[in-house]
Amino acid sequence: MSAATGTPRTPDPLDLLDLDALLSPEERAVRDTVRRFCEEHTDPHIAEWFEAGELPDARGLAKRLGELGLLGMHLEGYGCAGMSAVDYGIACLELEACDSGVRSLVSVQGSLAMFAIWRFGSEEQKTTWLPRMAAGDAIGCFGLTEPDHGSDPGSMRTRARRDGTDWVLDGRKMWITNAPIADVAVVWAQTDEGIRGFVVPTDLPGFSAPEIKHKMSLRASLTGEIVLDGVRLPADAVLPDVHGLKGPLSCLSEARYGIIWGSLGAARSAFAAAVSYSREREQFGKPIGGFQLTQAKLADMAVELGKGHLLALHLGRMKDAGTLRPDQVSFGKLNNVREALEICRTSRTILGANGISLEYPVIRHMNNLESVLTYEGTVEMHTLVLGQTLTGLAAYR
Known part of the structure; x- marks a missing residue:
C-alpha cells in the first residue's frame, strides 16, 4: 500500500x-x-x-x-x-x-x-x-584451508614451533582470497599447545603467496596459496585470546553470515536478467514470457528469492539481537546458496544460448556460485551440522 x-x-x-x-x-x-x-x-x-x-x-x-x-x-x-x-x-x-x-x-x-x-x-x-x-590501506587474508585439508581443519599440517621466544611457521595454505596482494595474513597452525592463530606480515622472509590461475569461477577475485618456509615471528605475533578450532570456526561463521545475503544478490541479478529477457525475446510470434512453462520458472524463482530474503533478514535481526547460533547460520548458508545457484541455472535456460554469454550476467553468477556453494563449508558439512542439531549425534566425526 x-x-x-x-x-x-x-x-x-x-x-x-x-x-x-x-x-x-x-x-x-x-x-x-x-x-x-x-x-x-x-x-x-x-x-x-x-x-x-x-x-x-x-x-x-x-x-x-x-x-x-x-x-x-x-x-x-x-x-x-x-x-x-x-x-x-x-x-x-x-x-x-x-x-x-x-x-x-x-x-x-x-x-x-x-x-x-x-x-x-x-x-x-x-x-x-x-x-x-x-581504510583499505592494508589488505588482509585468512589462512586456514590446506591442499589436503578443507572440511577437516583440525587435521591441518601447518606447524608453528617455538624457537626461544620466537615462533617459526612452516606449511602451506590453499585457495586463499586476497593472498597475492595481502599485507597481513591471519594463519592458523598446529602447535604443542593446540591450534593457534598468528598475525603474519607478508613481507617477512619465507612467506610467499603465488596466485592461482586457470579458475573458471571467481575469476574477478585474487586467489593464491600461502607458502610458509621457516617464517620467523616474535612471541607477540600469536592471537592471545583463543586456542583450538573455536577461533577459526567463529570467523567462518561471520563470513558465512555474509554469504547468506550475498548469494541473494547473485540470484537477484540473474533473475532480473531472465525477467527482462522473457519480455523481449520472441518465439512463435510472442514473447517467451507469455508461455506457461516460462512463467512457471519465473514464479518458482521469485518464490525462492523472496523466501531466501526473508530468511536472511530474520537471521540478521537475530544476529543484531545476539541470539544467532552457528547451526542457524548453516541453515541460511545451505538454503540460500543452493537456491541461488538453482535460480541462476534456471535463468540460464530462459536465456537459451545467450545465457552462456558474458553480455548477460547469468553464466558469470552461476559459475561464481559453484565456488560459493562449497567454500566456507560444503553442502555436506552444513547438512551434517543441521543433522547434529536435530539428532544430537555428530555424523562427521
Missing part, C-alpha cells in the same frame, strides 16, 4: 513481497549507497575482469571500499563503521549482485582477517592493523 493514498503499489518483480518495507531508512540508505557505488565503479567493468581472470587495481578498489566504510563495517572501534549485521548483510547482497569476487574481497577482509584480529587479537595487534585495514 502507498502510505499516502492507501492504494496498492505496482508490483516489483524483484520484490513481490514488498520486503523493502521491512527495512529501516538507514538500511535502505546503505542499500542505495552500495548499489550506486557498484553502478559507478564495478558494474561497467566486471564482465571484462571476469573474462580476463583479473581484478585490476584491487588495492585501489579496496581503498574506495574503505572510504565508503564497507571494510569491517560491522565491527566497533579502530576506524570501523560499527554498523548493524543487517546493514552488513545488505551491503553483501548489493556487492554480490555485481559479482561474488567483489563481495569476497570485502568478506575476507572484514569477516575473516579483521574479525579474527578484532575478536582475538592483542591491543597492539588491533591498533597496528585494524585502522589501516578499515
Whole structure:
C-alpha cells in the first residue's frame, strides 16, 4: 500500500513481497549507497575482469571500499563503521549482485582477517592493523584451508614451533582470497599447545603467496596459496585470546553470515536478467514470457528469492539481537546458496544460448556460485551440522 493514498503499489518483480518495507531508512540508505557505488565503479567493468581472470587495481578498489566504510563495517572501534549485521548483510547482497569476487574481497577482509584480529587479537595487534585495514590501506587474508585439508581443519599440517621466544611457521595454505596482494595474513597452525592463530606480515622472509590461475569461477577475485618456509615471528605475533578450532570456526561463521545475503544478490541479478529477457525475446510470434512453462520458472524463482530474503533478514535481526547460533547460520548458508545457484541455472535456460554469454550476467553468477556453494563449508558439512542439531549425534566425526 502507498502510505499516502492507501492504494496498492505496482508490483516489483524483484520484490513481490514488498520486503523493502521491512527495512529501516538507514538500511535502505546503505542499500542505495552500495548499489550506486557498484553502478559507478564495478558494474561497467566486471564482465571484462571476469573474462580476463583479473581484478585490476584491487588495492585501489579496496581503498574506495574503505572510504565508503564497507571494510569491517560491522565491527566497533579502530576506524570501523560499527554498523548493524543487517546493514552488513545488505551491503553483501548489493556487492554480490555485481559479482561474488567483489563481495569476497570485502568478506575476507572484514569477516575473516579483521574479525579474527578484532575478536582475538592483542591491543597492539588491533591498533597496528585494524585502522589501516578499515581504510583499505592494508589488505588482509585468512589462512586456514590446506591442499589436503578443507572440511577437516583440525587435521591441518601447518606447524608453528617455538624457537626461544620466537615462533617459526612452516606449511602451506590453499585457495586463499586476497593472498597475492595481502599485507597481513591471519594463519592458523598446529602447535604443542593446540591450534593457534598468528598475525603474519607478508613481507617477512619465507612467506610467499603465488596466485592461482586457470579458475573458471571467481575469476574477478585474487586467489593464491600461502607458502610458509621457516617464517620467523616474535612471541607477540600469536592471537592471545583463543586456542583450538573455536577461533577459526567463529570467523567462518561471520563470513558465512555474509554469504547468506550475498548469494541473494547473485540470484537477484540473474533473475532480473531472465525477467527482462522473457519480455523481449520472441518465439512463435510472442514473447517467451507469455508461455506457461516460462512463467512457471519465473514464479518458482521469485518464490525462492523472496523466501531466501526473508530468511536472511530474520537471521540478521537475530544476529543484531545476539541470539544467532552457528547451526542457524548453516541453515541460511545451505538454503540460500543452493537456491541461488538453482535460480541462476534456471535463468540460464530462459536465456537459451545467450545465457552462456558474458553480455548477460547469468553464466558469470552461476559459475561464481559453484565456488560459493562449497567454500566456507560444503553442502555436506552444513547438512551434517543441521543433522547434529536435530539428532544430537555428530555424523562427521
